[in-house]
Amino acid sequence: IRHGIVEDWDLMERFMEQVIFKYLRAEPEDHYFLLTEPPLNTPENREYTAEIMFESFNVPGLYIAVQAVLALAASWTSRQVGERTLTGTVIDSGDGVTHVIPVAEGYVIGSCIKHIPIAGRDITYFTQQLLREREVGIPPEQSLETAKAVKERFSYVCPDLV
Incomplete structure (x- = not known):
């Protein structure tokens, strides 16, 4: 998945299989599924997702919802x-x-x-660059994980800009 778009459907199907059988330990034929999709998902991607769920996993029912609507409900x-x-x-x-x-x-x-097209990964890379420029002595092989930890610990969204 790159920028929210599935690029390799065979890999995505294997991922779904692993999630359903290994992590959920579920028999898909016995359960209805709720999946989310990004807001600009194409009808072709939605159809392909449904095809995988119905034909490969034999699910009895499927609802595909836009993530934003579920976020509002949550x-x-x-x-x-x-x-x-x-x-x-x-x-x-x-x-x-x-x-x-x-x-x-x-x-x-x-x-x-x-x-x-700017999101968490970009913030991590930017933080990594700032740490590198400040020469804080972080070994190169640890710089990405350190930048991610700094981002997750110190970044926040201001609840009220006024």
Whole structure:
């Protein structure tokens, strides 16, 4: 997967197989599956995912949801559910890509999605470069892991810019 897009479907199918059988220890024929997809996923990718799940794993049912809609639903607390709708803006920054996704009443507004090819991996590399420039004495073979640890420990998102 590069920048949120599957590049090798055979490898992806093997990954799914390992997750289902080795880690979940599940018989796929006995379970319905909920999968997430990135906001700009193509219909072809969605169809290929469904084909793998139905034909290779014989699942009885499958629902593919856009990650942003589920993120909004996950932000609810039990006392707020009756008062809220699935409307908001989700900023989804992963390892390889960042998306800004507007959602209205549970539907992604596809024409307004912003794709930003900067994400966690870029921040790690930038931190690694800063550490290298400051000559802090980190061995080259440890610099990437150190940069990742620095990023994870000291980076944060400001909850209120005002």
